[in-house]
Amino acid sequence: WLKHDKQVLRFYGFFQETVTERPEENARYRHVSIMFHMEDGTMSMHEPKVENSGLAQGPFLKRQKVLREDGMAYLGPDDLKVGQEITIYGRTIHINGCDRFTRWFFEQNGVWLSPEEPVVEDQWQKSYKLKKMIERGEMPLSRASVDAKHLAKYMSGAPHVDMKFTQFALNERKVLRFRAYWDDHTPYGARIYFIIHYFLADNTVEINEAHCRNSGRDSYPMFMKRGPLSKKNQVLAVPGLLAAEGQIYYPHDFRVGQSINVWGRKLVIYDCDDATQKFYKQYMDIDQREGCLDVSEKPVTHLKLTPPPHNGVGREEDSLINCSMIQPKPPKVDLEKLMLYTGEIMRFECEMVNGEPEDEMRRLVIAYYLADDEVAVFEEPVRNSGHMGGRFSEKRRIKNPATGEYFKLSDLFVGQTVVIAAQPLRITRADEHCLQYLEAHPEEFPYASPVACARRILPLASEPEMQDEKGVEPDRLKDLAAAAGVYLVDHEVVTLLRHFGVAGGDNQPPRVLGPLALQCAQS
Numbered sequence: 340w341l342k343h344d345k346q347v348l349r350f351y352g353f354f355q356e357t358v359t360e361r362p363e364e365n366a367r368y369r370h371v372s373i374m375f376h377m378e379d380g381t382m383s384m385h386e387p388k389v390e391n392s393g394l395a396q397g398p399f400l401k402r403q404k405v406l407r408e409d410g411m412a413y414l415g416p417d418d419l420k421v422g423q424e425i426t427i428y429g430r431t432i433h434i435n436g437c438d439r440f441t442r443w444f445f446e447q448n449g450v451w452l453s454p455e456e457p458v459v460e461d462q463w464q465k466s467y468k469l470k471k472m473i474e475r476g477e478m479p480l481s482r483a484s485v486d487a488k489h490l491a492k493y494m495s496g497a498p499h500v501d502m503k504f505t506q507f508a509l510n511e512r513k514v515l516r517f518r519a520y521w522d523d524h525t526p527y528g529a530r531i532y533f534i535i536h537y538f539l540a541d542n543t544v545e546i547n548e549a550h551c552r553n554s555g556r557d558s559y560p561m562f563m564k565r566g567p568l569s570k571k572n573q574v575l576a577v578p579g580l581l582a583a584e585g586q587i588y589y590p591h592d593f594r595v596g597q598s599i600n601v602w603g604r605k606l607v608i609y610d611c612d613d614a615t616q617k618f619y620k621q622y623m624d625i626d627q628r629e630g631c632l633d634v635s636e637k638p639v640t641h642l643k644l645t646p647p648p649h650n651g652v653g654r655e656e657d658s659l660i661n662c663s664m665i666q667p668k669p670p671k672v673d674l675e676k677l678m679l680y681t682g683e684i685m686r687f688e689c690e691m692v693n694g695e696p697e698d699e700m701r702r703l704v705i706a707y708y709l710a711d712d713e714v715a716v717f718e719e720p721v722r723n724s725g726h727m728g729g730r731f732s733e734k735r736r737i738k739n740p741a742t743g744e745y746f747k748l749s750d751l752f753v754g755q756t757v758v759i760a761a762q763p764l765r766i767t768r769a770d771e772h773c774l775q776y777l778e779a780h781p782e783e784f785p786y787a788s789p790v791a792c793a794r795r796i797l798p799l800a801s802e803p804e805m806q807d808e809k810g811v812e813p814d815r816l817k818d819l820a821a822a823a824g825v826y827l828v829d830h831e832v833v834t835l836l837r838h839f840g841v842a843g844g845d846n847q848p849p850r851v852l853g854p855l856a857l858q859c860a861q862s
Contacts, residue, residue, distance in 0.1 A: 343377035348444060350375070350419050351436040353459060368461045371399055371432065373419065380404060380413060384427070389467075400427065416445075422453040435459075503541070510539035515615045517593055518549075519606040520634060532634075533562060533606060537593060544568040544588065546601065563601065572602060591623065596630025609634050654736070672711075680709035685773040687751055689764040700724045703731055703764060705757075707748055712736060714746050716759055732760045752777075752786050754829030769830075774837070789838040792831045793860035798823040800857050810841045810850025 350373040358367050372385045384400035404413045408426040418425055424433045435456035445452050472478045515537040522530050536545040546563040550556050567587045588599060598607045609632035619625040646662045649655045656670040685707040691698045702719040714737045720728030736745050740758050750757065756765045769777075774787070781788030796805070799819050804811045811819070813832045820827050832851075839856040840849045 346377040346444075348375040348377065348416060348419065348441045349373070349438045350421070350434050350441065352432045352434040354430050354432045363466070364462045366461065367463055368459055369394075370458070373432070373434070375414075375416060375419060376402065377416075380415060382414060382427075391467075420452060422456065506542075507540045513539040513618075515539065515590060515593065515618060516612045517595070517608050517615065518610040519599075519608045521604050521606050535593075535606070535608070536565075537588075537590060538565065539590070542567060542587060542589060546606075568599075568601065570600060590619075594625070594630060595627040596632060607632070677710050683709040683776075685709065685748060685751070685776065686770045687753075687766045687773065688768050688770075689757075689766045692756065692763050692765045697725060701726055705751065705759070705764065705766070706734075707746070707751060708734065709748070712745060712747070714759070716764070748777075749784060752784070752828065752830040753833055768833075774833070778834070778837075786828060786830045787834055789834055790859060792827075792834045793839070793856045795825055795827065795831065796820060796835075796853075796856060797860050798825055799853075802853075805853035805857065807853065810852045812848060812850055816851055 351370070352373060353368045353370045356367050356369055358364050369386060372387070374383050374385070376382070381402045382400065382405050383398075383402040386396045386399045388396045405427055406412070407414055407418065414425065414427075419434060421434055421437055424431050426432075435458065437452065442452055469478070517535040517537070519533045519535055520530050521533065522528075532549040534547045534549050536547070537543075538545070543565050544563070544567070545565040547560040548556075548562050550558070550560075570586050570588060570592075592599065593608060595608050595611055598605050600606075611627050616627045619627050646659055649658055652658075657667070660667040660670060687705040687707070689703050689705055691701045691703065700721050701724060702721060704717045704719065706715045706717065707713075708715070713734050714732070715730070715734035716732035718726065718728050718731045737759060738744065739746050739750055742750070746757070751766060753766050753768055756763055758764070777784045777787035778789075781791065785791045796816070799805050799816075802819055804815065804819065813836065816835075817827050817832065835851045835856060836849055839852045839859070841852050843849050
């Protein structure tokens with residue numbers, strides 16, 4: 340019960356019923372839907388209702404268990420097969436089909452059902468369908484019926500129907516719709532779009548203008564009122580003089596991709612609607628979509644004025660807000676970054692390398708504030724240097740002249756030369772807190788990653804000095820790397836010393852342990 344809950348096998352079948360006292364038929368096929376409920380083995384039948392059939396249709400058999408014809412057991416799924424017949428309460432039903440779920444269910448259980456059989460129709464069903472088609476006007480009149488109607492009109496004295504009335508009766512409310520444009524080359528002219536309506540009832544044409552919003556033109560859509568459109572227009576010299584009938588436009592003259600002449604204006608047809616396309620394909624075997632033109636205009640690009648350069652007074656963000664709004668608001672602050680990194684300062688010691696002898700002894704400290712990405716420079720007091728210690732550059736966001744962007748923490752590392760306040764400053768070292776922070780974020784600062792720095796010296800694996808257990812000096816390591824085409828910055832050497840360094844001998848600088856670094860790079 341739980342496995343087959345709400346699972347129903349549906350079969351389609353029919354049985355033959357005798358019809359008495361009817362000259363046009365002696366038997367009738369009645370179609371039923373047989374539903375077998377898997378959860379409890381019950382069956383039900385339903386006959387679809389047919390309009391004006393005169394039969395009480397609908398539920399044919401209530402849901403119940405049905406005995407076989409021999410009365411030995413109840414009917415089950417094995418008794419219901421496509422192409423077979425079953426007897427239910429004395430009626431023999433031929434099964435001619437089933438739904439997709441039923442066919443899938445039998446295939447899953449290894450049972451192959453026969454293919455679907457065509458639905459049989461009796462004489463009454465055929466005549467009923469033909470009658471309905473005639474009522475809907477889908478069947479044309481026979482030649483004998485048309486001749487009989489004309490003969491009846493002649494005998495009654497009614498005039499013969501002319502071609503115009505026939506055309507009106509057959510094509511009333513049938514309109515072909517085209518889209519066209521006209522390039523006005525007069526001074527101050529532009530491209531104007533139109534919608535052309537061709538009325539099949541009387542071969543007349545109506546043209547309306549299709550203006551877009553804010554086009555600057557008056558909202559008078561009528562360009563040409565409904566009437567016959569001549570291919571060549573003539574002007575009479577005398578008013579009231581009869582003119583010869585000119586050649587007018589017919590449906591075969593309207594082709595997408597070509598042009599028509601409308602009172603001296605060249606209108607190019609570039610598209611039509613679906614109904615028009617279907618009309619030409621059905622009656623003229625013309626595919627109007629092949630000639631469709633792309634009339635989309637290039638998007639207008641508006642040049643955006645660049646803000647004026649910063650004059651150095653105040654912050655650049657405040658100046659930019661004054662250029663974008665009348666009532667300026669303070670720039671938004673990254674509160675998450677502010678709460679996370681308040682008090683975090685990265686300090687780098689540097690020296691001034693402007694080539695002046697009096698500045699060689701000056702020592703400065705670059706402070707980078709993570710909370711707001713601002714930079715400040717302080718000068719350390721050096722005795723007999725001739726310069727006072729204190730603030731060298733106030734705390735603010737400073738642009739890096741090398742990149743044109745504001746200084747980022749990745750721009751500052753040991754060995755790098757930066758320009759602040761028009762002075763070149765070469766970073767010589769960083770404090771312990773700064774080094775630990777950089778090493779904790781190796782994906783942002785690869786020069787502080789021990790693994791990345793160790794992989795940089797992999798080309799030196801064949802050097803004998805790299806296999807020395809006593810290590811190699813930092814300056815010698817840089818020379819070996821440069822000879823191999825690898826140029827190490829001072830911060831990378833500092834990272835190697837911090838993770839793979841060993842203490843030197845008496846008053847000797849620390850060394851980089853080559854085997855340990857290469858082992859880390861290869862792991």
